[in-house]
Amino acid sequence: MTQLEKLTLFYDGAxxxxxxxxLFLxxxxxxxxxxxxxINSELFDPQxxxxxxEAALAxxxxxxxxxxxxxGVSVFPEAYRRADLPRLAWLFSRKPLQPFFKLAYLFFAKNRHAISSLLGPAALRLVKSNSASSSQ
Structure with a gap:
């Protein structure tokens, strides 16, 4: 198995x-x-x-x-591979599914705050409760 190098993810904390x-990853x-x-913190250095x-928000x-x-979509299989989620990594790396994932991701990226206002709080609660119960 090849050695994976570290991957830093830049995300919208808002x-x-x-x-x-x-949190899940x-x-x-x-x-x-x-x-x-x-990307909204002082740790993000665009230079x-x-x-x-703006590009990182898009x-x-x-x-x-x-x-x-x-x-874009190519970040996900790399992140899932490093998080020891081989099935998700495999799924997100399938060439035939790439056009669908790219369209879905573009839609999400443009509308993430509206989508998040509906689904985000529940998703965040679920991940937090799962991480709390797994650490006990």
Whole structure:
């Protein structure tokens, strides 16, 4: 098996669904192969990353330890692989499904705050309650 290099995910911390996904992934980050940076925080440096805040708000970005950037749907299989979620990694990397995932992701990215206001609080509660019960 090839060694995976660390991947830093840049996410919108003001989006409850995004927060839920990051909380879920961080709970599965036992190998410490994922890093997380809220693009709304002082930890996000657009100059250093090479991505403006506006671009980072428009699409999910990830950056490998070697500095290589990936964006959009291609971030998900890489993140799931590092979070030891092989089935999700496999699903999100299927070429025939890419057009569907890209359209769905574009729709979500443009409407994430409206979608999150409906689904985010419940998703966040679910992830928090699962992480609390698994740590007991």
């Amino acid at each position: 989006c409850p669904l995004c927060q839920a996904e990051i 961080s709970g599965r980050n036992q190998a410490n192969l994922l890093g997380f940076v809220d 250093k990353v090479g991505v403006s805040c 699409a999910m970005y990830g950056q490998f330890a070697d500095g290589t950037l990936i964006q």
